[in-house]
Amino acid sequence: MPRPRSALLSVELIVNAALKLVDETGDFSFPRIARELGVSQSSLYNRIESREHIIELLRAQLFEEIPPQPVADQSWQDAARMLIRSYRDRFAQHPKLVPLLVTQTVHAPVVMGMYEDLALTLERSGLPTEDIGPAIASIDYFALGAALDATAPDEVWDPSPEQFPALRRATACSGTSAERVARAFNFGLDVLVAGIEMRAKQEIY
Amino acid sequence: MPRPRSALLSVELIVNAALKLVDETGDFSFPRIARELGVSQSSLYNRIESREHIIELLRAQLFEEIPPQPVADQSWQDAARMLIRSYRDRFAQHPKLVPLLVTQTVHAPVVMGMYEDLALTLERSGLPTEDIGPAIASIDYFALGAALDATAPDEVWDPSPEQFPALRRATACSGTSAERVARAFNFGLDVLVAGIEMRAKQEIY
DNA sequence: ACCTGAACACCGTTCAAGT
C-alpha cells in the first residue's frame, strides 16, 4: 500500500495561512489557521511547536520574500542608507505583522545576515570597533519604531492647539499619516547617517 | 441609612493592581486584577471601559510618577538630551509595561506635554519648521526601540562567529545586556543630537 | 507518522439580577 501522496499539512501552509490572517485581521490564532486549512487545531502541533515558533517563522518569511541586495560597491553612507531602507521596506510589506515581531527576540539566521552586512558597512565608515554594536542597535531601534508607527491607525493627531502651540506648529501641514511617517523616516535616516559620519571623524566625542 | 463609607473599587486601585501584575508577570488580565482586589471580574467594568482603556491609564501613570523637569535654561542640545533621557527613564521604571504600550496609539494628554517641550526645544535649534515633526518622530522611534530592547530577556547573543565575523567583532566585548543597551542608547542619543545640529546648520540637505 | 476530538486552564465582554 503506497504511503499517502501528500500530507494535509506543512510548515509552509501554516505560515502562509498565518501571514494571510495577519495581513487581513492584524492577528492569527490556532483555531483560525486550522479553519483556513480545513484541519483540526491540534494537528498544527505536528509541524510547529508553539505560537512563538510561528511568529519566528513569520519573521524569517519577511526576510526571504525580498532577497538582500549586494551593497559592497558603494560608499558606506549609501550602503547604510540602502540597508536601513530595505529593512524598513520588509516591514512595510506586512505592516500588521510588526506588532507581533517587536516583542520577541530574534532567532532567525536570515536576519543575522542583514546585521552582518550592516556591521561590514559600518566598519568601512571608520567608526571605532566598540561603536559598531551601538550603531547597529540604534539603527535597529529607529527602523523598528518607524515600522510600528506605520502600523498605527490614521489618527487626526490634533492636540488641542491652545494647550500645545509648538506641537501644533510642528504638525500643521503634515499631510496624510503615510506621508508623515515617510518624512520622519527620511529625516531620521539622514540624521543618523550624518551623525555617524561625524562620530567616525571624531568630530564629536 | 448612610451610604457606604467607601466603594470597594476605584480607577486608582485597578490601575495600581494592573501595574503590579505587569511588573511581576509581564501582563495583566481582568480575572487577575479582580482576584487581587477581592472583587468580581465584571465589577471592573463599572470603572473602566476596556482592556485598552487600562493600558492608556498605565501610560499616563508612567508620566505622572516622575514629574517633568524644567528645561528652558539650557542649550537646546542639553535640553533635548535631558528630555530624551527622561522619556527613556520612564520606560525603564516599568520595563515589562513597554510591550503593552508600543502597539497602541497615544491619547494621554500628559504625554503630549512632553512632546510639546521637545517641540519647543527643537525650535530653539534653528531646525526649519517642517523638520520639527520628523525630528520628534525620529526621537520617539529611537527611544521606543531602546525601551523595547531593554525589555528583551538577557540572551547570549552569540551568532555563530564563523558565519558572521563582523557581527562577532562588533559584539565581542559588549558586557551584560543592560550595559549593551545603555551604550547603544548613549551612542544613538549623541548621534541624533549631532545629526540634528548639522541639519539645523544646513550642513546636510 | 500523522490527524482527530475532547479536555483543560485561561482570556475580554455583556447582561440580567440583586442591593
Add this chain to the structure above:
DNA sequence: ACCTGAACACCGTTCAAGT
C-alpha cells in the same frame, strides 16, 4: 449607584485515541 454570577465567544496547549 455599585456589585455579583452566569453566560458567551474566544484563546494556547496537551493527550489519549484512532489510522
